[in-house]
Amino acid sequence: MDLTQQKLVKSEWEFLEVPVDVKEKNILNIIYNAYGNTGYSQNDSMSLLGFMKIGNDDDSFHYYLYEQYFQSLCKKIIKKFDLSIKIRRQTKKKKTIKKADIIRINSLSRKIDDVRDVIFEFILIENIYQFFNEGFNSKNYYSLTQLMKNKIPYTNKYILYFVHEVLVEYKSEVSKKKLIKNALSHIEKNIDLFRFADMKLYSHQADLFEATYRKGAKLILYQAPTGTGKTMSPVGLAKGNKIIFTCAAKHIGLQLAKALISMEIPIAIAFGCIDSGDIRLHYFAAKDYVKNRRTGGIFRVDNSNGEKAQVIITDIQSYLPAMNYMLAFNEPSDIIWYWDEPTITLDYENHPFHQILQKNWKQNEIPNVVLSSATLPNKEDIMPMTAYFNNKFNTNNVQEIISYECKKSIPILDANGNIVMPHFLFKKFKKLKKCARHIEKNKTILRHIDVNEMIKFIIYVNKKKYISGQYLLENYFDNFEDIEIISLKIYYLRLLSLVKDNWSDIYKYFQEKNRKMYDSVIKITTTDSYSLTEGPTIFLTQDVKKTAMFYLRVSNIPEDELDNILEIMAENEEYMLELEEVEKAEEHRKDKIGSETLAKDHSKNIKSDEFKIYQAYLKRVAYLKAKIQTIELSSKYIPNSEAHIREWSKEKNTSKSFSSDIEDDVVEKIMYLNVEKEWKILLLMGIGVFVKHENKEYMDIMKKLAEEQKLYLIIASSDYIYGTNYQFCHGYLSKDLINMTQEKMIQAFGRVGRKGAQSDYTLRIRDDALIEKLYTKEENKPEVRNMNRLFT
Template sequence: MDLSQQKLSGEEWDALERPVSKEEQRILEMIHDGYDNINILFNDTQSLINFIKISENSDMHHEYFYEKYFKKDMDALKKKYLVGIFPEKKKKKIKLLKRRELIRISNVDKKIDSMHKQIVEFVLLSILKQFLKCNKKSPDDKNTYYSYYTLGQILKYEIRNINPYVAELIHTVLGHFKSQIKKEQLIKYAFELIEQNKDVHKYRDTKLYEHQKRLMTLCKVPGPKLYLYQAPTGMGKTLTPIGLVSPHDSDADRIKKNLNEKIMESSILLSQMDPDKAESINNKINKLKDELKSIPKKRRIIFVCAAKHIGLQLAKSCIALNIKIAVAFGCQDPAGIRLHYFAAKDVVKNRRTGGIFRVDNSVGDNVQIIISDIQSYLPAMRYMLAFNAPDELTWYWDEPTITLDYPEHKYHEILRKNWQENLIPNIILSSATLPKQEDIAPCIQSFVSKFNARNVDSVLSHDCAKTIPILDTNGFAILPHLVYEDFSNLKKSIKHIKNYQTLLRHFDLKEVTRFIMYVNKHVDLTDRYKINSYFEEIAEINVISIKQYYLKLLLALKDNYSKVYEHFQKKRSAVYESTINLTTSDAYTLTDGPTIYMAQDVEKIGKFCLKLASIPAAVLDVIMKAIYSNDLLRQEIGIIDRELATMDNVEESSKKKGSDKNRSQKTKKLSRNTPTDMETKKKDLQRQMDGLRGNLVKIELDKEFVPNTLDHLKKYYKSEWLGRSFTSDIPESAVEKIMLLDVEPIWKVLLLMGIGVFTKHTSRDYVAIMKDLAQNQQLYLIIASTDYIYGTNYQFCHGYIGKDLKDLTQEKLIQALGRIGRMDTKKEYSIRLRFKGFIDTLFMPSTNKVEVNNMNRLFV
């Protein structure tokens, strides 16, 4: 794996200053405030009072709005569907609102009519009407259950100022019909009701993940600590340090500094005094120490990551919150560490502009988080220890198992040295895949012995609110009951999956519920395994509980498993008939967002994609000739460009020398050209370069060869998929830049098809452009080598795992799967395996625990 580290470029520093979106800013602020309030949340769903912006939230306002906006519709529903359920209530006399409030309401009255889909009370009444209508017509219908489930979920959310009359009506209706709601039907429709429920996702609370809450709570425990922090990819692990760092408090720092100085002065005085007269000084020192202890300890973070852009993403988030950061990339010693301007304490300002001209990077008192690569950890640690006590620091190590899947690697010695020379007593190992505590006992024992630690724990998350199904080489969904014919193998697999429940997110919920419904109907189960007994309350039914029930149900089928297995083999159908022709007839299956194809031999897959496209030889010949012609022109343009740059340097040097009154005669004759001659020559060269640029051929590819464009879909009779199937959207400026780069022609042709390649290119410019296109989701497909399994943080909806990756360890394969499905839950995802053996790698216990062996070898 390529872990070459380089210092930040000027462009990378500038990119850190780009503002984040308002939504992202709100989430970052929530995480930052979460340490002191782990139950923090927000919900921006509009209630009517919030929309009108009435400052008060009194019964008087709710009653007025009920009478004016909701009563008519609510009475109509009661009369049509709910006769006899609601007792008659005495009509209350409505108190009049203040005149200014009535004016405000009349001003927004017309807007309210057009905002029914945004104001939650109107939304709830609309869904309630749908439920009552569907329930009357067909009580067991999917729409009946969808609306019932949705109403219950929205009312659980922390939406401010919902009208109590509307809420009371819905609570009463839900309670009245609860006995009619069948748990079997809820599970049968779980995919639509729970996983794909757009209304539930739209109005839900935004809050910390449970794993973030638990880690923040554990970090409050005093004393040295080692936590194994494991959660699925895309679940906010790399942003958690924002919640662990304490706010910058310059007053507390100043008080602490003064107290330490006083303690030192008193100690010196004490050493010079007669012991018989020292009692008052001792009392003073003890009082100062107590005062010092009363000041809350700082919480500072050393964040270590192998993938540079992961660190940069955290840095950008920190800057958005005014968290003071330092960066340590490619450092041999602390002198290589650089401060962001927010963290700078000693600066030299530009007299003319007032801006910061120079920063003293050796003064890191203000640094709250330092972001480091693997090889720079020890310099970063020593730097932070110069300004903080060891127990005020936490080493937050992102993806610590990188390179540990190799028996030997050049970075292993760096990892060993980092662990052995570490002086920080608080460590968090963060990854989607970490060994169990019992598997790395020697590693843990080395930490416990070194720091006399008692706090060792694991923070695990098995969140699977969204399903990212895995398909085999034939397009069939993969689940244990569809794969293992022998019950003993099935049992072994279930035991393994229970230990690694993160795999549940890859269990296709539709297939799981199909299995559950069949077994409950056709197998004679003991009562405790039947749906109505297993789920005591409707509220217990969610995606994770359904999948855990599926595992228990499988183990209960010992005597009937053969029958069940045979049934599903006969009824099994492929999700897609074919998935490998990803640039032609199967491209339509790649929906909602970009796809990543991970392989060892990237060039082979690139050539395969080009071959599949079947671009006519004549068309390809024209494109190749144009690329070749442009390459020649590019070389000539490069020569002229360098000559112009040299002339600019000479001219600039000449101007500087000319302003020096004491310049020597030798300096005056630096150039044989007079300024006028040079200007003339520059104009001629510029004219030549413009002429050459004018001769560059614009290179385009017919749309029928660009996957999922209208012409392409028509060619394969899939026009109805237009808009759903994902296609590339590459700016012309990016195409022009790529065409002028010194890279293989095949990469240029693939770009025209919307395909980018991540591998060890000699062209850094190509890689930079690909990263921008990937970040902006403008590529249809990215082909990546295993170097990028840990290193990509981009958004992919679908992924292929190439057959030449068959030697991947279980942990690294799970990391590969984690590249897909990092977006919202409403999109469609899939992982497509190109090698059958990957199934056992995932679903069976691993005997090849290279990562475990290396941790026990290196971290001792």
């Protein structure tokens, strides 16, 4: 991870000005608007009235559309399945619809067939039909219970009534057991539930906002899974507070800054600051400035006046200058210090950052503090630290927000491709019960419980009646609509603690039933590459270079092809080094001449010395670039390319297998750079190597490829996890990470599974000791020890 505390460069400022996409802007608007109204939600799904843009919720429109488009469908269902439901007009007063509205409705009628699959009422009707047609199908019934919770504007009242009557009258006909038995397809991967869901705050964001409403000094311990919006929560907080956002990784700060600018929230940036004189204001936050006489825009900002700044984004080193800067214009009680990932580097016994962290905490004057992390220690473990805060600010207001949002499951595989589950791991019940207690206190681990294997355990224990009556499925879940993946995982956790008397039989049964998800998972450049699906993979290791070289060696690239590539690279290197020298010499010459001379136009004066020198330079550059040969690797060595699949995976299901997609011009740029030849060959395979490079341009290109999901695989050290919000579908933890702490492991897991819930994700751990570490309580955690040592 790059923890270098440096000022923003021009390209980073330019990055901040690129607007976020429409989808992200909608999410930001929801977060912002929900501050002060945490129940705020938005749903852009279309009802029929919404599609027609009528904008009138009067019953006359609902009944007219019901008669025109829905009544015949409803009558067919009622007749075919002999239903006793009667749908009657809900009001006797018949308001006449204006002729202009009828014309609009009729003109849009021809287009309805093209959008039936996105019109909410048609989806409801289809689910009702399938529910009856497939013999009281539990999936369709469950879908209806969940879809009815959504707030889609102008949904037809008569269809809502029909759904309500079906849910009430046929509740007793539906099997909870069948729903739970098919929980993966019926609940977790039920596409209708995601397509039509309300957009609203995560519950932990709502809890955070409400916690900040309280008057007086407060310390909020904010623990929620990675990828659930923690770092965007300040967008909402900024609506009612001044914010100091502190992060160790510049990338995280830049993403928040970009979001805030897209929302037109005035910000300041404090990266690499020695004092407040190094702080820079964005134009939105500028109060005193000089205008450009020609354009009328802002020419020069007076950065010393930060009165308008609503949020200041700082690195670790710059916190105290940023704090003093904000205090110059605001009361301490009006400011929130939002510290993102405060446990970074605390897994090390000693680290250069520790002294800075301690100084920031001890000299902090802001009485409202949010510590935000997926792996923040529990309140009970850091009592010395919280006591110090209470004493310093004369308060006892320490609030813990713990969330275990679990919309998607990311199963763990061991080195042999077996799915890892608590009931597979522990032969002795005592250890199993300790594991259950540990997960109970660290519920974020629940997202790594595989749904299919969990359901098999639940069904077996219920079938054998190894638990008392109150814990049997039909008694435990009162309401059908309350059955969710997270409630099933809590139920599974409860069962683990209740099967003591029959544990030896249960353990033996599941040892015999344990299945492999894949026969092998480590040969990711050859036979196992097909298993890496739908998006990039991250491979975390202590020794990045060794791992990268291993995969280059085992990729079975013939020696003659490799030698040929290396030979071309060696020849290219001579020309690239000369090209680098020529370009540096030209830059040096320009600097020596000065800007005034360069400002003059020599392009038309072919007799001038400057023209001749510059033309000679261009000619030399063109000659050297022409000498640099194009390098190509046979596609059969590029994982999951068509040729590669024919070579290694033709008998496998490769419909979702993911391959790299690197543009030729990007490959060409990399080939021009002065970096190791091996890294260049790996790039041709779609593999990025993230190590500390002197060549900044190489790392910038790699980061861009990672952000755009162009790479097949990224090999990086475990510290890399804190510096990225990139999306990965699969992750590996290498054997050499045996000393990795439990908190850091969970942080690493958080890099995987940030795409849609419909994708398939896996975490693949190369050493069973790491798996056991995850599922058992870790005593004397270094993060806890260091927080209590440094922050008291």
